[in-house]
Amino acid sequence: MKSCSGLEKVLTEGRFAVTAEIGPPKHASAEKIIEYAKMLKGWVDAVNITDNQTAIVRLSSIAAGVHLYNNGVEPVIQVTCRDRNRIAMQSDLMGAYSLGMCNVLCLSGDHQKFGNHPQAKNVYDVDSIQLIDMVRGMRDDKKFQCGEDIKEHQPKYFIGAVANPFADPFEFRVLRLEKKINAGADFIQTQSIFDMNRFEKFMNMVRQRGLHKKVHILAGVTPLKSARAARFIQKNVAGMIVPDEVIERMEKVEDQKGEGIKIATEQIQQLKKIEGVAGVHIMAINWEDMVPEIVEKAGLKNY
Amino acid sequence: MIIAEPKPIQEVAEYIKEYHKVLVVGCGGCTSVCLSGGETEADILATSLRILRKKEGQKLETVVTTATRQCEPEFIDGLKELVDEAEAVISLGCGVGVQFLAERFQEKWVLPALNTILAGGTVQPGQWEERCGLCGDCQLHLTGGICPVIRCAKSIQNGPCGGSQNGVCEISTEMPCAWQLIYEKLTVLNRLDLMLAYRPAKDWSKERSGGPRKMKREDAAL
């Protein structure tokens, strides 16, 4: 084992992993996070905490991670490159590790333009791949990014990265994934999948390059709440693809929420059959309480 | 070249509200080429300021002149007499011009008439775009001549990020994704290997993060 992560254990043992995701609140109380922890405990292997997602200020992902950890849920802290330079990132990574965090997900982060502080200055001192390399260097080379030794107590993270099969240029996406693996990614969580054909094509290329043997890929699943929400994502969210047929399917039924859960459940069952998919990452945005039901219906509860 | 745009006239009028005689200095360099700070623009600004003042029932005297380039001491030394006669100076140079004037004429307020925005060029008449981030460590040989430092909204070195779709950047459908452009160019050049290679964290100390920068050339020194 490279890290202290329970998620690493599940994945190396070859068990199909389930992770979920929560967004911390826009206030300073842990109440809601603790509620989520109690609700998700036993249903998933780890829970991501977003790092000021969509550039909206929220309770910090590390602090939220500590609340999950204290309530029996393994956190995956997300770290974006938007708000911190390499000095702050390494400092926070060590601090978080000292508080019991073992999983980190490294990502670029959404541009601040669409957040609640569009006047902010962004950092992007390092990019997501350089961040992965930095976390790996701290663990494996026992060095800070500058090359100086970390003489003792190196933070040993299980290193996650994201992959977006729905962004362009499509052919390059698998190659970029390979860059992330080479930089040190141990596991991958993909963007929410709605276009199964494109994902299958992506996985095909992944297998051709043998990447599924080098990294654990968790496929992203997002239950759609309504046809309207689906249409919104299709039109307005960069880097996502929602095929018309999914929206049409939602439109046809009265119980759209129920249909959304059904589609997500079916997707998970399909994803489970794809060679190289090591687990699923359920991103039920503002709908976190549905996660246990989805896990149950998809037949993934193995406790 | 440096591209600058005029500040709103009210803003400039506000800067000089306590003065009655100002010198308006155009620049014959970059800001003249981008039609923001040349002779003509200096004249228009002076006239507009006088009209605004007149509307308030007050008087403003303006003297207009244009320096060949405000960023060269030899071209601004000659302004001394005019500067002495004025209560304040308005510069239509870029940020460099304003500062060169302010440094040269210590006892005077030198006020900016422009917002300096970018280092770029003319893409079509009346349209200028940013091309250089002045990072002090040019990597264009690795990116097919397209700069990710300034043209990617996140200055990503190993792009494109997950927000790149249909050729445009996640921040605007009007803005091409720099890394998509790099990808296309390197494909044409048959050098995609450059994009596969990991680019380590950039040394930003050569950029303004390292403090104000200097360049010296012994052979050009007097």
Ligand code: SF4
């Ligand atoms: S979409 Fe392209 S240009 Fe925009 S931030 Fe991402 S990589 Fe940079």
